[in-house]
Amino acid sequence: MSEPTQVRLCEDGPMLVRGEVVVEDEDGQRHVSTRPVTAVCRCGASSLKPWCDGSHKLLGTGGPRARRLGTV
Amino acid sequence: MPTLPRARGPLSAALVADLRGDLREDGTSTGPADLTDPGLLEKAGPVGSGDEELALWVLYELHHHGFDDATATGGPDDLEHEWRPDLLTLRGRLERRLERRWRERVAAADLPTLPSGAEPADLARAFFALCDADTGAESVARFVQREADDDQLAEVLRQRSIYHVKEQDAAMWTLPRLPDTTKAHLLTIAADEYGNGRPDDLHAALWARGMRACGLDASYAAYVDGALPAVLEQNNLMTLLGLHRRLVPAALGHLAAFEVTSAVPSRRVVRGMERLGTPEPMVAYYREHMAADAVHEQVAVRDLVGSYVAEVPGSEDEVAFGAAVCLLAEAATATALLEHVRRGAAEDVA
Numbered sequence: 001m002s003e004p005t006q007v008r009l010c011e012d013g014p015m016l017v018r019g020e021v022v023v024e025d026e027d028g029q030r031h032v033s034t035r036p037v038t039a040v041c042r043c044g045a046s047s048l049k050p051w052c053d054g055s056h057k058l059l060g061t062g063g064p065r066a067r068r069l070g071t072v
Numbered sequence: 073m074p075t076l077p078r079a080r081g082p083l084s085a086a087l088v089a090d091l092r093g094d095l096r097e098d099g100t101s102t103g104p105a106d107l108t109d110p111g112l113l114e115k116a117g118p119v120g121s122g123d124e125e126l127a128l129w130v131l132y133e134l135h136h137h138g139f140d141d142a143t144a145t146g147g148p149d150d151l152e153h154e155w156r157p158d159l160l161t162l163r164g165r166l167e168r169r170l171e172r173r174w175r176e177r178v179a180a181a182d183l184p185t186l187p188s189g190a191e192p193a194d195l196a197r198a199f200f201a202l203c204d205a206d207t208g209a210e211s212v213a214r215f216v217q218r219e220a221d222d223d224q225l226a227e228v229l230r231q232r233s234i235y236h237v238k239e240q241d242a243a244m245w246t247l248p249r250l251p252d253t254t255k256a257h258l259l260t261i262a263a264d265e266y267g268n269g270r271p272d273d274l275h276a277a278l279w280a281r282g283m284r285a286c287g288l289d290a291s292y293a294a295y296v297d298g299a300l301p302a303v304l305e306q307n308n309l310m311t312l313l314g315l316h317r318r319l320v321p322a323a324l325g326h327l328a329a330f331e332v333t334s335a336v337p338s339r340r341v342v343r344g345m346e347r348l349g350t351p352e353p354m355v356a357y358y359r360e361h362m363a364a365d366a367v368h369e370q371v372a373v374r375d376l377v378g379s380y381v382a383e384v385p386g387s388e389d390e391v392a393f394g395a396a397v398c399l400l401a402e403a404a405t406a407t408a409l410l411e412h413v414r415r416g417a418a419e420d421v422a
Contacts, residue, residue, distance in 0.1 A: 011193060011197070014367075036268065038367060039363075046366075048363055052335075052367070053336075
Protein backbone atom coordinates (compact mmCIF):
# COMPACT_ATOMS: atom_id res chain seq x y z
CA MET A 1 0.00 0.00 0.00
CA SER A 2 1.26 3.45 -0.83
CA GLU A 3 0.98 6.34 1.63
CA PRO A 4 -2.59 7.59 1.95
CA THR A 5 -3.27 10.91 0.22
CA GLN A 6 -3.33 13.76 2.71
CA VAL A 7 -6.12 16.27 2.30
CA ARG A 8 -6.88 19.20 4.61
CA LEU A 9 -9.94 21.41 4.55
CA CYS A 10 -9.18 25.04 5.49
CA GLU A 11 -11.81 27.07 7.29
CA ASP A 12 -13.39 29.52 4.81
CA GLY A 13 -10.73 28.41 2.34
CA PRO A 14 -9.51 25.75 -0.06
CA MET A 15 -8.78 22.05 0.21
CA LEU A 16 -5.04 21.44 0.51
CA VAL A 17 -3.66 18.28 -1.10
CA ARG A 18 -0.09 17.20 -0.47
CA GLY A 19 1.83 15.75 -3.43
CA GLU A 20 1.16 15.71 -7.16
CA VAL A 21 -2.50 15.73 -8.00
CA VAL A 22 -4.70 15.34 -11.08
CA VAL A 23 -8.21 16.78 -10.96
CA GLU A 24 -10.74 15.78 -13.62
CA ASP A 25 -13.37 18.48 -13.95
CA GLU A 26 -17.07 18.26 -14.90
CA ASP A 27 -16.18 18.37 -18.59
CA GLY A 28 -13.71 15.53 -18.29
CA GLN A 29 -10.72 17.83 -18.62
CA ARG A 30 -7.72 16.78 -16.57
CA HIS A 31 -5.74 19.39 -14.59
CA VAL A 32 -2.31 18.45 -13.24
CA SER A 33 -0.51 20.14 -10.33
CA THR A 34 3.08 19.27 -9.46
CA ARG A 35 3.38 21.64 -6.48
CA PRO A 36 4.45 20.19 -3.12
CA VAL A 37 1.01 21.26 -1.86
CA THR A 38 -1.95 22.27 -4.03
CA ALA A 39 -4.98 24.34 -3.03
CA VAL A 40 -8.21 23.11 -4.66
CA CYS A 41 -11.09 25.61 -4.85
CA ARG A 42 -14.05 24.84 -2.56
CA CYS A 43 -16.02 28.06 -2.88
CA GLY A 44 -16.64 28.05 -6.63
CA ALA A 45 -15.46 31.65 -7.08
CA SER A 46 -11.93 30.95 -8.32
CA SER A 47 -10.96 32.14 -11.79
CA LEU A 48 -8.39 29.32 -11.95
CA LYS A 49 -10.66 26.36 -11.16
CA PRO A 50 -10.07 23.69 -10.11
CA TRP A 51 -7.31 25.54 -8.23
CA CYS A 52 -7.86 28.16 -5.52
CA ASP A 53 -6.90 31.78 -6.33
CA GLY A 54 -7.83 33.31 -2.98
CA SER A 55 -11.20 34.55 -4.22
CA HIS A 56 -13.02 32.98 -1.26
CA LYS A 57 -11.91 36.04 0.73
CA LEU A 58 -14.00 38.29 -1.48
CA LEU A 59 -17.14 36.32 -0.62
CA GLY A 60 -17.16 37.57 2.96
CA THR A 61 -16.53 35.32 5.93
CA GLY A 62 -19.62 33.73 7.35
CA GLY A 63 -21.87 35.49 4.83
CA PRO A 64 -24.86 33.82 3.23
CA ARG A 65 -22.78 32.64 0.28
CA ALA A 66 -20.13 31.09 2.50
CA ARG A 67 -22.83 29.46 4.60
CA ARG A 68 -24.50 28.00 1.55
CA LEU A 69 -21.14 26.57 0.47
CA GLY A 70 -20.87 24.82 3.80
CA THR A 71 -17.69 26.59 4.89
CA VAL A 72 -19.19 27.93 8.13
CA MET B 73 26.10 41.03 -11.34
CA PRO B 74 25.13 44.54 -10.30
CA THR B 75 27.27 47.64 -10.23
CA LEU B 76 27.32 50.22 -7.46
CA PRO B 77 24.35 52.59 -7.61
CA ARG B 78 24.42 56.37 -7.96
CA ALA B 79 24.75 58.06 -4.56
CA ARG B 80 21.80 60.07 -3.24
CA GLY B 81 23.42 62.11 -0.50
CA PRO B 82 26.52 62.45 1.68
CA LEU B 83 26.18 59.08 3.42
CA SER B 84 25.61 56.92 0.34
CA ALA B 85 28.27 58.93 -1.52
CA ALA B 86 30.85 58.17 1.17
CA LEU B 87 29.93 54.49 1.19
CA VAL B 88 29.93 54.04 -2.59
CA ALA B 89 33.23 55.91 -2.94
CA ASP B 90 34.76 53.67 -0.27
CA LEU B 91 33.55 50.44 -1.91
CA ARG B 92 34.71 51.57 -5.34
CA GLY B 93 38.07 52.54 -3.89
CA ASP B 94 37.89 55.99 -5.47
CA LEU B 95 41.23 57.73 -5.26
CA ARG B 96 42.00 61.40 -4.96
CA GLU B 97 44.69 62.93 -7.18
CA ASP B 98 47.15 62.57 -4.33
CA GLY B 99 46.46 58.82 -4.27
CA THR B 100 44.46 58.70 -1.02
CA SER B 101 40.93 57.37 -0.94
CA THR B 102 38.07 59.84 -1.38
CA GLY B 103 35.96 57.81 1.01
CA PRO B 104 35.92 59.06 4.58
CA ALA B 105 38.77 57.72 6.67
CA ASP B 106 36.26 56.30 9.10
CA LEU B 107 32.81 55.06 8.08
CA THR B 108 32.06 54.47 11.75
CA ASP B 109 32.21 58.22 12.47
CA PRO B 110 28.77 59.02 14.02
CA GLY B 111 29.01 62.46 12.40
CA LEU B 112 28.49 60.75 9.04
CA LEU B 113 24.92 59.84 10.02
CA GLU B 114 24.21 63.36 11.24
CA LYS B 115 25.21 64.68 7.84
CA ALA B 116 23.12 62.09 5.96
CA GLY B 117 20.16 63.27 3.93
CA PRO B 118 16.86 63.13 5.86
CA VAL B 119 14.91 59.88 6.09
CA GLY B 120 12.81 59.65 2.93
CA SER B 121 15.50 61.35 0.79
CA GLY B 122 16.87 57.96 -0.16
CA ASP B 123 20.37 58.60 1.21
CA GLU B 124 20.09 56.44 4.31
CA GLU B 125 17.79 53.93 2.56
CA LEU B 126 20.25 53.44 -0.29
CA ALA B 127 23.25 53.15 2.06
CA LEU B 128 21.58 50.31 3.97
CA TRP B 129 20.46 48.64 0.73
CA VAL B 130 24.08 48.71 -0.51
CA LEU B 131 25.37 47.28 2.78
CA TYR B 132 22.79 44.46 2.58
CA GLU B 133 23.72 43.68 -1.02
CA LEU B 134 27.23 42.89 0.20
CA HIS B 135 25.59 39.79 1.77
CA HIS B 136 23.70 38.92 -1.42
CA HIS B 137 25.58 39.40 -4.70
CA GLY B 138 27.98 42.26 -4.01
CA PHE B 139 29.01 44.69 -6.76
CA ASP B 140 31.15 44.11 -9.83
CA ASP B 141 32.84 47.47 -9.61
CA ALA B 142 33.65 47.31 -5.90
CA THR B 143 37.21 46.57 -4.91
CA ALA B 144 37.80 43.04 -3.59
CA THR B 145 38.85 44.32 -0.19
CA GLY B 146 38.99 47.61 1.67
CA GLY B 147 38.71 49.48 4.94
CA PRO B 148 41.36 50.10 7.58
CA ASP B 149 42.34 46.40 7.72
CA ASP B 150 41.93 45.67 4.01
CA LEU B 151 39.29 42.96 4.50
CA GLU B 152 36.54 41.63 2.20
CA HIS B 153 33.73 44.19 2.37
CA GLU B 154 31.03 41.75 3.54
CA TRP B 155 32.71 41.23 6.91
CA ARG B 156 34.46 44.57 7.48
CA PRO B 157 33.87 45.58 11.12
CA ASP B 158 33.55 49.25 10.15
CA LEU B 159 30.82 48.47 7.60
CA LEU B 160 29.03 46.17 10.06
CA THR B 161 29.13 48.99 12.61
CA LEU B 162 27.57 51.39 10.12
CA ARG B 163 25.02 48.74 9.12
CA GLY B 164 24.12 48.18 12.78
CA ARG B 165 23.56 51.91 13.31
CA LEU B 166 21.32 52.16 10.27
CA GLU B 167 19.43 49.01 11.28
CA ARG B 168 18.74 50.31 14.77
CA ARG B 169 17.37 53.54 13.32
CA LEU B 170 15.27 51.59 10.83
CA GLU B 171 13.87 49.25 13.46
CA ARG B 172 13.11 52.12 15.86
CA ARG B 173 11.22 53.97 13.12
CA TRP B 174 9.09 50.92 12.32
CA ARG B 175 8.46 49.96 15.95
CA GLU B 176 7.00 53.45 16.35
CA ARG B 177 5.06 53.27 13.11
CA VAL B 178 3.54 49.88 13.95
CA ALA B 179 2.62 51.04 17.48
CA ALA B 180 0.94 54.14 16.05
CA ALA B 181 -1.02 52.15 13.44
CA ASP B 182 -2.96 50.23 16.08
CA LEU B 183 -3.62 47.19 13.87
CA PRO B 184 -5.42 44.06 15.15
CA THR B 185 -3.28 41.88 17.43
CA LEU B 186 -2.76 38.12 17.65
CA PRO B 187 -4.12 36.30 20.71
CA SER B 188 -1.49 34.62 22.90
CA GLY B 189 -1.70 30.91 23.61
CA ALA B 190 -4.71 30.55 21.31
CA GLU B 191 -5.93 27.39 19.57
CA PRO B 192 -4.38 27.02 16.07
CA ALA B 193 -7.68 27.77 14.29
CA ASP B 194 -8.17 30.93 16.35
CA LEU B 195 -4.61 32.08 15.68
CA ALA B 196 -5.09 31.54 11.93
CA ARG B 197 -8.39 33.42 11.96
CA ALA B 198 -6.76 36.33 13.83
CA PHE B 199 -3.84 36.37 11.41
CA PHE B 200 -6.13 36.58 8.36
CA ALA B 201 -8.09 39.35 10.12
CA LEU B 202 -4.86 41.28 10.78
CA CYS B 203 -3.92 41.04 7.09
CA ASP B 204 -7.38 42.28 6.14
CA ALA B 205 -6.94 45.47 8.22
CA ASP B 206 -7.34 48.76 6.40
CA THR B 207 -3.99 50.55 6.22
CA GLY B 208 -5.59 53.52 4.50
CA ALA B 209 -3.45 53.14 1.39
CA GLU B 210 -4.68 52.66 -2.14
CA SER B 211 -3.85 49.31 -3.76
CA VAL B 212 -1.26 49.22 -6.55
CA ALA B 213 -3.00 46.13 -7.94
CA ARG B 214 -6.34 47.96 -8.23
CA PHE B 215 -4.55 50.83 -9.97
CA VAL B 216 -3.06 48.38 -12.49
CA GLN B 217 -6.42 46.65 -12.92
CA ARG B 218 -8.46 49.77 -13.66
CA GLU B 219 -6.34 52.75 -14.49
CA ALA B 220 -2.69 52.24 -15.43
CA ASP B 221 -1.49 52.86 -18.98
CA ASP B 222 1.47 51.00 -20.51
CA ASP B 223 4.06 53.52 -19.32
CA GLN B 224 2.70 53.56 -15.79
CA LEU B 225 2.64 49.77 -15.70
CA ALA B 226 6.27 49.68 -16.90
CA GLU B 227 7.26 52.00 -14.04
CA VAL B 228 5.38 49.84 -11.53
CA LEU B 229 7.30 46.81 -12.84
CA ARG B 230 10.65 48.64 -12.61
CA GLN B 231 9.96 49.54 -8.98
CA ARG B 232 8.72 46.05 -8.13
CA SER B 233 11.78 44.49 -9.80
CA ILE B 234 13.99 45.58 -6.89
CA TYR B 235 12.27 42.84 -4.90
CA HIS B 236 11.30 40.29 -7.54
CA VAL B 237 14.86 39.64 -8.74
CA LYS B 238 15.56 38.29 -5.25
CA GLU B 239 12.13 36.97 -4.46
CA GLN B 240 12.00 34.97 -1.21
CA ASP B 241 15.76 35.35 -0.62
CA ALA B 242 15.58 37.51 2.52
CA ALA B 243 13.20 35.10 4.28
CA MET B 244 15.60 32.22 3.67
CA TRP B 245 18.15 33.76 6.07
CA THR B 246 15.84 32.49 8.82
CA LEU B 247 16.00 28.81 7.81
CA PRO B 248 18.87 27.56 10.02
CA ARG B 249 17.40 29.38 13.03
CA LEU B 250 13.98 27.73 12.90
CA PRO B 251 12.58 24.80 14.91
CA ASP B 252 12.63 21.64 12.76
CA THR B 253 8.89 21.51 12.02
CA THR B 254 8.88 25.17 10.99
CA LYS B 255 11.89 24.53 8.72
CA ALA B 256 9.90 21.89 6.85
CA HIS B 257 6.98 24.27 6.31
CA LEU B 258 9.23 27.09 5.10
CA LEU B 259 10.70 24.69 2.55
CA THR B 260 7.23 23.72 1.30
CA ILE B 261 6.76 27.37 0.34
CA ALA B 262 10.34 27.89 -0.81
CA ALA B 263 10.20 24.82 -3.09
CA ASP B 264 7.57 26.59 -5.19
CA GLU B 265 9.36 29.94 -5.06
CA TYR B 266 12.57 28.31 -6.26
CA GLY B 267 10.94 26.26 -9.03
CA ASN B 268 10.53 22.82 -7.42
CA GLY B 269 13.92 21.75 -8.68
CA ARG B 270 13.36 23.25 -12.15
CA PRO B 271 15.57 26.34 -12.58
CA ASP B 272 13.36 27.67 -15.39
CA ASP B 273 10.41 27.79 -12.98
CA LEU B 274 12.17 29.86 -10.31
CA HIS B 275 9.86 32.78 -9.60
CA ALA B 276 12.78 35.16 -10.12
CA ALA B 277 13.32 33.47 -13.53
CA LEU B 278 9.63 33.81 -14.44
CA TRP B 279 9.95 37.47 -13.50
CA ALA B 280 13.04 37.93 -15.69
CA ARG B 281 11.25 36.39 -18.71
CA GLY B 282 8.30 38.71 -18.09
CA MET B 283 10.56 41.77 -17.88
CA ARG B 284 12.38 40.88 -21.12
CA ALA B 285 9.06 40.31 -22.91
CA CYS B 286 8.03 43.83 -21.84
CA GLY B 287 11.27 45.28 -23.21
CA LEU B 288 12.60 45.95 -19.70
CA ASP B 289 15.99 45.13 -18.20
CA ALA B 290 15.83 41.79 -16.39
CA SER B 291 19.28 41.91 -14.82
CA TYR B 292 19.76 41.98 -11.07
CA ALA B 293 19.08 45.37 -9.43
CA ALA B 294 18.93 46.99 -12.88
CA TYR B 295 16.58 49.76 -11.75
CA VAL B 296 17.97 50.58 -8.33
CA ASP B 297 19.00 54.09 -9.40
CA GLY B 298 15.35 54.95 -10.01
CA ALA B 299 13.97 53.06 -7.01
CA LEU B 300 11.81 55.16 -4.72
CA PRO B 301 13.11 55.51 -1.14
CA ALA B 302 9.96 53.71 0.06
CA VAL B 303 10.81 50.75 -2.20
CA LEU B 304 14.37 50.56 -0.88
CA GLU B 305 13.04 50.75 2.69
CA GLN B 306 10.50 47.98 2.00
CA ASN B 307 13.32 45.76 0.72
CA ASN B 308 15.64 46.70 3.59
CA LEU B 309 12.97 45.73 6.11
CA MET B 310 12.76 42.21 4.70
CA THR B 311 16.53 41.80 4.93
CA LEU B 312 16.61 43.29 8.44
CA LEU B 313 14.04 40.78 9.68
CA GLY B 314 15.71 37.88 7.89
CA LEU B 315 19.27 38.52 9.03
CA HIS B 316 18.69 38.85 12.78
CA ARG B 317 17.98 35.76 14.89
CA ARG B 318 16.19 37.98 17.42
CA LEU B 319 13.74 38.97 14.68
CA VAL B 320 12.97 35.46 13.36
CA PRO B 321 9.30 35.51 14.50
CA ALA B 322 8.86 38.91 12.86
CA ALA B 323 10.40 37.57 9.63
CA LEU B 324 7.89 34.69 9.65
CA GLY B 325 5.01 37.08 10.33
CA HIS B 326 6.21 39.24 7.46
CA LEU B 327 6.46 36.29 5.07
CA ALA B 328 2.99 35.04 5.99
CA ALA B 329 1.42 38.49 5.60
CA PHE B 330 3.18 38.88 2.26
CA GLU B 331 1.64 35.60 1.05
CA VAL B 332 -1.82 36.44 2.42
CA THR B 333 -1.85 39.75 0.54
CA SER B 334 -0.61 38.37 -2.78
CA ALA B 335 -3.09 36.02 -4.50
CA VAL B 336 -6.08 38.37 -4.84
CA PRO B 337 -3.95 41.40 -5.85
CA SER B 338 -2.17 39.19 -8.41
CA ARG B 339 -5.58 38.46 -9.93
CA ARG B 340 -6.24 42.20 -10.20
CA VAL B 341 -2.87 42.73 -11.87
CA VAL B 342 -3.66 39.94 -14.37
CA ARG B 343 -6.97 41.65 -15.20
CA GLY B 344 -5.17 44.95 -15.75
CA MET B 345 -2.53 43.32 -17.94
CA GLU B 346 -5.19 41.58 -20.01
CA ARG B 347 -6.88 44.99 -20.45
CA LEU B 348 -3.57 46.51 -21.64
CA GLY B 349 -2.46 43.55 -23.75
CA THR B 350 0.75 43.11 -21.74
CA PRO B 351 3.06 40.39 -23.15
CA GLU B 352 2.05 36.92 -21.98
CA PRO B 353 5.25 35.99 -20.05
CA MET B 354 4.61 38.88 -17.62
CA VAL B 355 0.93 37.98 -17.27
CA ALA B 356 2.04 34.38 -16.64
CA TYR B 357 4.20 35.53 -13.72
CA TYR B 358 1.20 37.07 -11.97
CA ARG B 359 -1.09 34.17 -12.92
CA GLU B 360 1.40 31.79 -11.32
CA HIS B 361 1.21 33.90 -8.16
CA MET B 362 -2.56 33.63 -8.04
CA ALA B 363 -2.30 29.86 -7.70
CA ALA B 364 1.00 29.57 -5.82
CA ASP B 365 0.19 32.18 -3.19
CA ALA B 366 -3.29 30.78 -2.63
CA VAL B 367 -1.41 27.69 -1.40
CA HIS B 368 1.37 29.59 0.32
CA GLU B 369 -0.95 31.76 2.38
CA GLN B 370 -2.59 28.69 3.91
CA VAL B 371 0.72 26.94 4.55
CA ALA B 372 2.35 30.13 5.86
CA VAL B 373 -0.42 31.00 8.30
CA ARG B 374 -1.53 27.56 9.46
CA ASP B 375 1.76 25.60 9.31
CA LEU B 376 4.70 28.01 9.28
CA VAL B 377 3.42 30.56 11.80
CA GLY B 378 1.24 27.97 13.55
CA SER B 379 4.13 25.59 14.20
CA TYR B 380 6.49 28.37 15.24
CA VAL B 381 4.09 29.84 17.77
CA ALA B 382 3.42 26.34 19.14
CA GLU B 383 7.19 25.74 19.52
CA VAL B 384 8.04 29.21 20.82
CA PRO B 385 5.25 30.27 23.18
CA GLY B 386 4.90 34.00 23.61
CA SER B 387 6.15 34.81 20.10
CA GLU B 388 2.73 36.05 18.88
CA ASP B 389 3.48 39.74 19.41
CA GLU B 390 6.66 39.61 17.35
CA VAL B 391 4.91 37.60 14.61
CA ALA B 392 2.24 40.31 14.57
CA PHE B 393 4.94 43.01 14.44
CA GLY B 394 6.46 41.42 11.32
CA ALA B 395 3.05 41.13 9.68
CA ALA B 396 2.33 44.78 10.49
CA VAL B 397 5.68 45.82 9.01
CA CYS B 398 4.74 43.99 5.80
CA LEU B 399 1.31 45.65 5.57
CA LEU B 400 2.50 49.15 6.47
CA ALA B 401 5.60 49.02 4.27
CA GLU B 402 3.44 48.02 1.32
CA ALA B 403 1.04 50.85 2.21
CA ALA B 404 3.94 53.32 2.24
CA THR B 405 5.29 51.95 -1.05
CA ALA B 406 1.85 52.02 -2.67
CA THR B 407 1.26 55.64 -1.65
CA ALA B 408 4.67 56.77 -2.92
CA LEU B 409 4.53 54.66 -6.08
CA LEU B 410 1.04 55.76 -7.15
CA GLU B 411 1.88 59.41 -6.51
CA HIS B 412 5.07 58.89 -8.57
CA VAL B 413 3.44 57.22 -11.59
CA ARG B 414 0.45 59.58 -11.65
CA ARG B 415 2.74 62.61 -11.50
CA GLY B 416 4.79 61.07 -14.33
CA ALA B 417 1.63 60.77 -16.41
CA ALA B 418 0.69 64.39 -15.61
CA GLU B 419 4.16 65.60 -16.63
CA ASP B 420 3.89 63.71 -19.91
CA VAL B 421 0.68 65.61 -20.69
CA ALA B 422 2.32 68.93 -19.75
